[in-house]
Structures are given as structure tokens and as C-alpha cells.
Amino acid sequence: MIELMPFQIKASEQMANRYVEFRNSDTRPYETRTIPTPYYQALSALTGGGKTPILADTVFQIRLSMPTEPIVLWISKAKSVVDQTYGNFRAGGKYAHLLDSFTITYLKDLSESDIKDGTKPVIAIATTGTFNQRDQEDSSLKIYQTNEDKSSISLWELVKQRQTAEGKSRDLIIVYDEGHNLSDQQIDLLLGLKPEALLVASATLKTPGKLGQMIDRIKATGRTNDDLVTIVSSKDIVDAQLVKKQILLGGYETTMELAIDPLLEKMQILESKVEELNLKINPKAIYVCKTNINQEEGIPDNPARDFELRKAPPILIWKYLVTKGVDPKSIAVYCDLKFSKDFPPPDDFILFSNGESDFEEFQNGNYKHIIFNLSLQEGWDDPNCYFAYIDKSMESSVQVEQVIGRVLRQPNATHFPDSDLNTAHFYIRMDDRTVFPVIIEKVRAKIASEFPEVDFNSYTNTGSSGSRIQEPVKGVMKVPQTHIDASEAILPIERILNSIHDYRGDNVNTVGQGVRSETVQKVASSEKSEIVSTLLPQTNRVTARWIIDREIQKLYPRARGVCLLTDPRLDAKTQFTSPAHQVLKQAGNNIVDEYLKNSLLVSDRENYYEVGPVMVNPDSVQHFENALHSKYSGLNSLELEFARAIDKEGYPWSRNPSNGGYFIPLLHKGTSRNFFPDFLVWKDNKIYALDPKGENLIVQDAGKKLLDIRDFEGDLDIAVRLFTKGKWTDSPIEKSNESGYTVWSLRAGKVWARPFDTVEEAVKAALL
Structure with a gap:
């Protein structure tokens, strides 16, 4: 279970609060007389900033302000990302606690009974390929086909109607956690479902077609681009220690072997430091190169040759790692590398060449050295990855700046005393040294725009001793660690908790209310449309414990260590916007104040x-x-x-x-x-x-x-x-x-x- 950090809560609350304002506003635009324009919000966060948990928490909060239990369509382009999301959301997953009471399912497994049961919120997870086909009537996609054993209409139509057994229409939230991949056709299909809200994890989303028209309607009400994007500060991500603090880029105008040698040497040093500090870290390295070409000649590599004679870069790298003492069982070759059935690879050559089909098996292998082709598998982000060898020789099209995000996540979300354990190391092999300054400038530009809090250093090395970039310490000097003594805060915090009203039998102060604004336009009339506001009952509740704990987590998480929220009175459930909700939020705020005031x-x-x-x-x-x-x-x-x-x-x-x-x-x-x-x-x-x-x-x-x-x-x-x-x-x-x-x-x-x-x-x- 991974707890949200204060900056992540701030982002999710901003997105959810903007939804409530949008839904209740008398300036909410309408596409037709009866169909309101969906709420739209883009989340901009760097690699490692936690976009998925932020979006999950946003969905949970938006749900609390809805009059019905919503259906959430959570989509990604890659199957591996979809499977990863499903694993994280379902019971026992690291984000399951953020979606308490939600039914988690794949869209293909969503049943008509799930839709008709309006008592439970549902998250249905799918790839865009599940529905991305314009012609639905003659479509080969199962989602557009009827199954007489289950329903007389297609699953897509069921999602579009979203009718409960009582005939109520359920709100639909669409989440796309790779918003930059959205196409015009996908947007058209998704907006055809008439969603209540559309959340995307991208601030650089192209907005043509219907999406652009929708955004234009929203902007016409006075809202700006700033209102449509929630930005997570890169400084907050670095300060939260979610990403590595430094990037070290080395350029090697030399052979592949002499470029990999320093990587292996540094890896061994890092492993020694990990062992010395007794850290639960397993440093890993990736090797990015072309696949089915001859490394020496630049022509296609012949798969109908003995393995020892092959010159494809993944094979050369694998063979060299093995000669350097690396256990073949720790090496995975994840690319479409060709072999002839008459000339198979050695038995200990572990190849994953089926893309997403064997991604889960690859992930479960927990390999230490991974050889990728030019396109790294989406969904693979391992904080233990400290090293990257990138082959830019023979005019390789590998873009170094695009690989950076894969090596930036920080293990255990903790910056360590030794700088090597906070550093992403890159080893760039090239044939022409004039290429390296160009690479440096591209990387520097990316860091300046996306990772401004991350330090960047570079050096060149032609295979000799090279430049020295680490300055050793002259002697042993220590500083006592500093801790918070909160013992004096325990009693005043207990007083606050004891004074909280017991809301378990209260059906007045625990009730909140929402507002829905609708526009009414008379047919064949030039009169200005009339805005009608309707009070909506809220049905979704959270415990008093959740409200207090969340407020503490947002304001000062360390205070949770001395705040025992075990009193049965805190089992009381209340709705957002209710008087009780406001009182409980204030109690959380007061607890943090007492903690800070009485701690040393x-x-x-x-x-x-x-x-x-x-x-x-x-x-x-x-x-x-x-x-x-x-x-x-x-x-x-x-x-x-x-x-x-x-x-x-x-x-x-x-x-x-x-x-x-x-x-x-x-x-x-x-x-x-x-x-x-x-x-x-x-x-x-x-x-x-x-x-x-x-x-x-x-x-x-x-x-x-x-x-x-x-x-x-x-x-x-x-x-x-x-x-x-x-x-x-x-x-x-x-x-x-x-x-x-x-x-x-x-x-x-x-x-x-x-x-x-x-x-x-x-x-x-x-x-x-």
C-alpha cells in the first residue's frame, strides 16, 4: 500500500474541487438542450510523480459529490499498462485503498448486472484497442457485438445507456492515463458515450475535432487554459524523493566493450554500497540498441547463422556480459530479435520477442540486465534501474532524452546519503564525438523544461581513464540525525479526538447537498435560454476517520504517527459538503496545529x-x-x-x-x-x-x-x-x-x- 503525498493530495483535490465548481456552475456549457458538456481536466506531472494514484484519488473524490454511484472507464493504449493498472487497483494492490468500495474489472468482463446495480461504483479498465473502430454495426470487436446469453444489446451500448435496475442514469467518468496518445477517432467514440467527466494525464494533449470543440465551449464561459490543467510541481516531486537527484551522462567514442566496462564497474561499486548500508535495492541496467542489424557492417544480420557468429547488437551485448561474469539467468533480451529454427540461441539465452504478450512474464522475472530495442516497452518503469547503456553508433536513431524518464525513478522514494545512490548513470556509445554535444544540449533542454530540480553532469571518455566526476571525502565526519519528539503533543491531540461529536446516529449534520444547473431553451424562440438549478441528494459517504486522517496526511503526514484514530465513533459516515464534514476537516487541521506546537x-x-x-x-x-x-x-x-x-x-x-x-x-x-x-x-x-x-x-x-x-x-x-x-x-x-x-x-x-x-x-x- 502506497500512501499519497501532500502534493499529490493537493493535485487530486484541485481536480475534484474544479469538478464540483463546474458541475454546480450556472455557466456550464451544454452541447445540446439536454446534454451538458463534460468536465475536462488534464493532469501534468513528470515521470515518477504518481499520475495514476493522483487520478485514482481524484475519481474517488469526484464520486463523493455525485448523486449516483458512477461508472469509470479507465483506458490506456498499452495492454501492459492496463494489466499493471488492474493489478494496482484490485484488492491487495498498492492503490486499492484509494478506491475503497469500487468494483474493479476489465471492460471486457463488465456485466449487465454490474451496470444495473447502482449501489456500487465500478472501474472498468481497457485498452483503446477494445473499442477503437468507427464502424460499430459490422465491427469484429466483441464490445460492439451482442451476446444473447447475457444481453440483447452490446456492451458498448450498455455502457452508453448506464441504466440502473430502477431506471436511473449513472454518471460516467473517463480516465485516459496516456492522454498524449488520444486520436480523433478515439475522442469521437468516447464523447459519444456522453461522459460526465474526462480526465487525461497530459498537458500537451492535441485537441482537434470534437475534443477541440468541447474545450472551446468550456473556454467560451470564461475559463482559461490554466483552469483546464492541473500542474504538479517538479520541485515537489524531487523534494518528495520520488525521482533521482542527479543525471550523469558519459560519452564514449570507443568499442561497445569499453563503453560497457565502466557501467559494470560502477554497478559493482553501487552494489557494495547497497550491501554496506543494508538497503533493499537491486541495482539494474538497461541496454538500448538496434535489433536485427549487423553491428560491424550496418546490414541486416543473418539469423541463419551460428549464434557465435551473429553480430546483432543484443547478441553482442549478451555475449560480452556473460564473458564478464554476469549470470545469464539475470539477463533478459526484450526485443523482436530474429532466429532461424535451425540456428537457435543457447538454452540460457532468455528472449522475450512477443511484445505485450509476454510482458507479464518478463516483469515477473525481475531481471538485472535488460536489453531493449529502440522502443522501450510502455509500462516498464523500475526504480531500481540506475544504469543505461545507449548505442548511438552507426547513426542509430535512439533518442537519449526519451530514455531518461525510464531511469529517473528513485528506489524506496528515499534519497540516500551517498550521491551515487541518487544518480542515474548513462553511458552513450558513439562513432563520432561531434554527436555528443548535440546529445548533451537535447538532454539539457529536456531537463530544463521537465526536470529543472535534477542536477545534470556530463563528460566524454575515449576508452582511457577519462574525466573524474566524483570528489572523495578526506575523512570521516558525522552529524547526529535529527528527530521529532512529539511526546508532549499526545495529550492535546487526545483532547481534540475526545471532543469530536458522535455522528453515528446523526441523520441531519451528516447530510450534504449538491446542485445541478441545466439550461432550458424554448423551441422556435429567440429568447435567451433559462438556467434552472436543481438540488441533488448525495448518496456517497466516507467515514469520519477517513476525513480526519486525510486532512492530517495533506497538511503534515508525520502527525499521523501519534494520532490514534481507533475510536468507534470515527466509524460514522458522512457526506461531502455536510456540516459534519467541515467539522471533521477542522479537527484534522487542529490536530496538526497541536502536533507542530508541542513537538521538539x-x-x-x-x-x-x-x-x-x-x-x-x-x-x-x-x-x-x-x-x-x-x-x-x-x-x-x-x-x-x-x-x-x-x-x-x-x-x-x-x-x-x-x-x-x-x-x-x-x-x-x-x-x-x-x-x-x-x-x-x-x-x-x-x-x-x-x-x-x-x-x-x-x-x-x-x-x-x-x-x-x-x-x-x-x-x-x-x-x-x-x-x-x-x-x-x-x-x-x-x-x-x-x-x-x-x-x-x-x-x-x-x-x-x-x-x-x-x-x-x-x-x-x-x-x-
């Missing part, structure tokens, strides 16, 4: 963060004498000023990597959950966490990050100091002079601003 940060001398090696750009390094690393790169002008001043003080110090480095939990609501100070200094059995900040951040950071962190005995252990350019006052917090620098710390529990003329004076004072 303490250092733990039994658990430590140990400073490890850092990544540097050899072309732009700055050298330091007293730092734990001889050189750093990527320092902005303000950070560089302070780094030089810190180095002059003579104490051991380190630049602290953001994400994956040492962090301090933040005791405040907001998207940022952890604080990564820029610099760490060790002096007199105390650690100083120093962080130069822009002046636009100081007001919000003062009081949140200015923390003197003490150990369990109450002794000062870690002192946090912020810096800003200019001279400031602390009461009120405002700049009084543009020159100089200000040190921000705590004194007697209050924010204390100390102005200085030079950065050297500021750093010296901060370390006292």
Missing part, C-alpha cells in the same frame, strides 16, 4: 549522517583547504562568498548536498518537509548548520529553520544560522541597509538579527 527537534547521538563523496564538474571547480572535499562546483555567487569565508576559519567543513545530504525536519505546514543547510561546520563538539538565503526567504524561514537543536539531555548539539545580504532588524523583520550581511539565529527563543559589514565578520560571529 532533538539530535540522536546513536544515529548519524556520514559525509560522503560529492559530484563535481571538473571544468568549473573551486578549491578549498579545510573542506572535507578538496573542491566543489555549482556554487552560486553568494554561496561561494560564504564558502571562502568558512574555509578561512580553519575548521573542518563540508558543502551539504540538497536532497540526499543531512536534513532537519521542518515543523510547519507547507510543501517543504525537510531543511537541507548549505554548509556544515564542526567546532568544539558542536555542529553549525549554515545557510545563505535570499532576502525573499528570510521572513518565512525565520522561526522555522532557526533552531538550536539539543540532544536528549538538553545540551546544545546543532546550531542553525541563516545569512542574508544587507543589514536587517528583527523587530519587525525588515531590511534597513543594502550593504553588509546579517546573521540570523535564536536568542531566548526569539529570532535574533545581527548585522555585519563583511561576510568574514558574519561567519566568524555565527561560529561563536
